[in-house]
Amino acid sequence: MPSDSTSADLLPRYGLFIDGEERPSLDDAWFSSDNPFDGKPWARIARGGAADVELAVQAAHRAHSEGAWPAMSATERGRCLMHLADLIVEHAARIAEIEMRDNGKLATEVTGQVRYTAEYYRYYGGLADKVESSVIPTDKKGVFAYTRYESKGVVAIITPWNSPLSLTTWKLAPALAAGCTVVIKPSEFTSASMIEFAKLFELAGFPRGVVNVVCGFGEEVGEPLVTHPLVSHIGFTGGDAAGRRIYELAAKQLKTVTLELGGKSPNIVFDDADLDQAVKGVVSGIFAASGQTCLAGSRLLVQRSIHDQLVERLVAFVADAVLGDPTHEGTQIGPIATPGQFRKILDYIEIAKAEGAVCALGGKSRPELGAGRFVEPTIFTHVRNDMRIAQEEVFGPVLVVMPFEDADDALRIANDTAYGLAAGVWTRDLHRTLYMVERLKAGTVWVNNYRATSFTSPFGGYKGSGVGRESGIQAIHEFVETKCVWISS
Ligand code: NAD
Numbered sequence: 001m002p003s004d005s006t007s008a009d010l011l012p013r014y015g016l017f018i019d020g021e022e023r024p025s026l027d028d029a030w031f032s033s034d035n036p037f038d039g040k041p042w043a044r045i046a047r048g049g050a051a052d053v054e055l056a057v058q059a060a061h062r063a064h065s066e067g068a069w070p071a072m073s074a075t076e077r078g079r080c081l082m083h084l085a086d087l088i089v090e091h092a093a094r095i096a097e098i099e100m101r102d103n104g105k106l107a108t109e110v111t112g113q114v115r116y117t118a119e120y121y122r123y124y125g126g127l128a129d130k131v132e133s134s135v136i137p138t139d140k141k142g143v144f145a146y147t148r149y150e151s152k153g154v155v156a157i158i159t160p161w162n163s164p165l166s167l168t169t170w171k172l173a174p175a176l177a178a179g180c181t182v183v184i185k186p187s188e189f190t191s192a193s194m195i196e197f198a199k200l201f202e203l204a205g206f207p208r209g210v211v212n213v214v215c216g217f218g219e220e221v222g223e224p225l226v227t228h229p230l231v232s233h234i235g236f237t238g239g240d241a242a243g244r245r246i247y248e249l250a251a252k253q254l255k256t257v258t259l260e261l262g263g264k265s266p267n268i269v270f271d272d273a274d275l276d277q278a279v280k281g282v283v284s285g286i287f288a289a290s291g292q293t294c295l296a297g298s299r300l301l302v303q304r305s306i307h308d309q310l311v312e313r314l315v316a317f318v319a320d321a322v323l324g325d326p327t328h329e330g331t332q333i334g335p336i337a338t339p340g341q342f343r344k345i346l347d348y349i350e351i352a353k354a355e356g357a358v359c360a361l362g363g364k365s366r367p368e369l370g371a372g373r374f375v376e377p378t379i380f381t382h383v384r385n386d387m388r389i390a391q392e393e394v395f396g397p398v399l400v401v402m403p404f405e406d407a408d409d410a411l412r413i414a415n416d417t418a419y420g421l422a423a424g425v426w427t428r429d430l431h432r433t434l435y436m437v438e439r440l441k442a443g444t445v446w447v448n449n450y451r452a453t454s455f456t457s458p459f460g461g462y463k464g465s466g467v468g469r470e471s472g473i474q475a476i477h478e479f480v481e482t483k484c485v486w487i488s489s
Contacts, residue, residue, distance in 0.1 A: 014191060015046045016215055017198035019059035020208030025216070026051045033192055036104035036335040037325055039371025043101075045191045048216035050224040053183070056212040057228045060154040060181040063209030069181065074129035081125030081176060084204035085118040091200060092118075095165060095193050102190040103161050104335040104373075105289055106326045117169040123455040124177035124476070131178075131476050136484070144487045149480040151179030152232045152256070156225045158246070160238040161187035161337055162292045165197060170459070170470040171235035171258070176210070178479035183231070184213045185222050187238075189338050191215035218242060226250060233257065233479065237294075240393075240464065247467070258468030258478050260294065261461060262393040263421030265442065266414035267297035267450060268404075271306045273426035277448060279313050282399075285424060285450040287318065287377050290333055291397035292341070294465075295422045297450055299390055301410050304403040311381055311401055315361045318377045323366055335373045336396065342373045345396030349378060352389035357400065358382040385413045393419070407435055415441045420462025424450040443469070 011032070015022040024030075025046045032041035063069050072080075088095070096111040105113075133147040157171045164186055175182055186194040191213075198213045214221050222242070226234050226249045236246050237260040250257045267285050269278045285297030302310050326334035336342040342365075349363050362376030375397055383390050383400040390400050404410040414423060422444040425436045437445050443460045446452060453459055453471070460469035468478055 011041060011044050013044045013046075014195040014215070016048050016052055016056070017195055017211075017213040018052070018056045019212065020202060022195060022199070025049060026055070031188070033102055033189065035101050036337050036373055037327075037370040039373065043192050045188075045215050048214040048221045050220070052214050052216075053221055053224040053228060056183045056214045057154055057225070057230050059209035059212055060183050061230045063207055064151070064153050064181040067209075068207040069210050070179070074177075074179070077177065077179060078125040078128030080205045081121045081128065081173065084200060084206075085121035085125065087200045087204055088118040088121065088197075089115060091196070095196055098193040098196055099164055099190065100326055102164070102192060103337040104326050106331055106334050108329070109289065113163060113166050117165050120169045120173040120455040120471075124173040127473065127476065128177040131473070131480075133482075140486075142489050144489065146485050148483045148485060149178070149477075150483055152479050152481055153180060154231050155180045155182050155479060156228075156231045156234045157182055157184045158222050158225070158234065158236045158238065158242075159184070159186055161189035162289065162294075164190040164193050167237045167260075168194065168197075170237075170260075170475070172211070173455075174470075174475040175235070175479045176206075178476050180233075180479050181210045182212065183225055184211070185225055186213065186215060188215070188217050222246070223249065226255075227253065229253070231255070235470075235478070236260065243466070256478070258460070258470060259466040260459075260470060261421075261464065261466045262395070262419060263294050263296065263461065263465050264299055264391060264393055264417050264419045265295060265297050265422040265424070266299045266301050266410075266417075267424035268301045268410050268414060268426065268436070269303065269306070269310060270407075270410075270425075270427040270429070270432065271303040272428045274428065274448070275306070275310065275313065278426040279310070279317055281424065281426065281448075281450040282314060283317055286399045287321070287333060287397050288451065290336055290375065291345075292337060292395055295444070295451060295453075296395070297422070297424050298394060298399060299385075299414075299417075300399055300401045301404050301413055302401060303410075304405060307401070307403040311360055311379070314379060314399075318361060318379070321377050323369055323374050323376070325370065333374070333377060333397065335370055336375055339373065341395060342375070345375050345394055345398065348389060348392070348394045348396070348398060349375075352380050352383070352387070352398070352400070355387045355389060356382065357387065357389055360401075362397070385416055391417060407432055411436065411439050415439075418464040421465035422446070
């Protein structure tokens with residue numbers, strides 16, 4: 001939990017953003033946001049509660065039912081989204097700097113990520129007036145039937161700390177294109193960038209109340225938001241426990257959800273793969289953002305004949321990785337975002353050793369760097385797929401390596417997990433590629449690449465990795481109801 005030190009009166013303050021205005025919470029409570037590199041609080045954040053959620057949902061409900069937003073055509077809504085995209089590019093450096101202070105991501109990585117979010121608003125801005133409904137040929141004579149897509153109304157967006165603006169955008173851009181209004185609850189560890197971002201909406205031409213942000217904690221803000229009777233859909237990205245809790249609460253009120261949860265994704269390297277390419281893909285798949293990504297390729301499956309050679313190459317490639325200050329250009333691995341996450345990663349390293357896995361690289365923290373919240377890139381061999389280190393999401397720079405014999409053996413191991421977010425396959429054989437793609441139980445399969453995502457392409461999980469899809473045309477359909485209209489002549 002972020003600290004709530006009261007000796008921080010001189011720090012910048014970020015309020016809640018409700019009905020077009022930044023303001024303190026109703027009971028004027030605050031908590032601190034800490035910088036993971038130096039461990040020091042750098043901002044004070046308004047700590048919302050149920051009463052603030054009520055104000056925000058009422059503002060979103062008003063904006064959906066009266067005033068300029070419902071009066072706008074889909075084309076006009078699309079233009080607001082396009083304008084917002086331009087403003088994001090203009091303000092990208094500031095937003096990226098805030099996100100880096102909040103979660104310790106590398107400057108290069110977070111700047112590129114924030115700029116890329118603009119493309120989502122452009123894409124959904126263009127799509128807003130192109131989602132066509134249909135006229136339906138029916139068996140009834142003299143009756144004409146057609147469908148209308150109607151926005152679901154007020155939508156809740158609840159996000160984690162690893163990519164704050166980006167993961168909010170995956171839900172927000174299609175929700176706005178569909179005509180919904182929104183209340184966002186950012187992670188308590190990374191709230192500031194969302195408030196900075198919310199200030200752009202009025203400049204982009206959005207009416208007041210269309211987008212609201214209530215900062216605070218899961219039980220204090222998240223649950224009242226999920227259960228509010230005027231909220232019709234919840235778009236959530238985060239951990240399994242919170243995701244299941246939200247699904248239960250939503251089910252009691254028959255609300256719809258999209259849930260983007262955890263992963264334990266297999267990266268499968270066959271003996272005919274281009275190994276130079278595979279090594280780079282495997283390394284960025286697990287060690288980018290210090291492994292704190294849902295789509296991390298955290299289980300490496302290697303065909304037995306090249307197992308030792310590939311492990312050797314990986315260790316050589318990663319051994320000299322530069323850990324340090326995320327603002328420095330040469331840094332390759334930044335700090336772990338939260339104290340809880342740091343402890344969890346170190347605990348999993350101990351669990352792996354106790355289970356009999358062999359540490360081929362790393363395995364330690366680096367107390368001498370910054371505030372000491374660093375974990376070395378770590379590679380474990382001699383891992384069995386039934387070990388906890390092979391089954392549970394670490395969300396850190398920890399890779400486990402397992403050998404396989406042939407395609408069926410690789411599939412057996414790859415699919416033997418509660419998760420199904422993504423998978424990578426490295427081979428030059430087309431027949432084998434198609435065989436694997438068809439049988440992998442994962443929402444995304446990358447072949448001879450890893451980590452590509454885009455506004456154009458659906459993203460989401462099979463099995464325990466989630467419900468529904470984000471991005472692409474399909475995402476808009478998560479935010480509309482379909483009404484069928486019958487007209488007799
Ligand atoms: P988390 O589940 O602890 O928190 C996510 C958000 O949910 C936060 O805003 C939190 O305040 C809120 N929350 C917590 N309990 C809640 C409750 N009872 N009701 C309503 N809201 C509640 O996750 P985290 O630690 O912030 O993020 C890490 C997790 O996110 C990892 O498991 C990771 O795999 C997952 N993740 C998934 C994706 C994806 O697209 N599948 C992307 C990024 C992260």
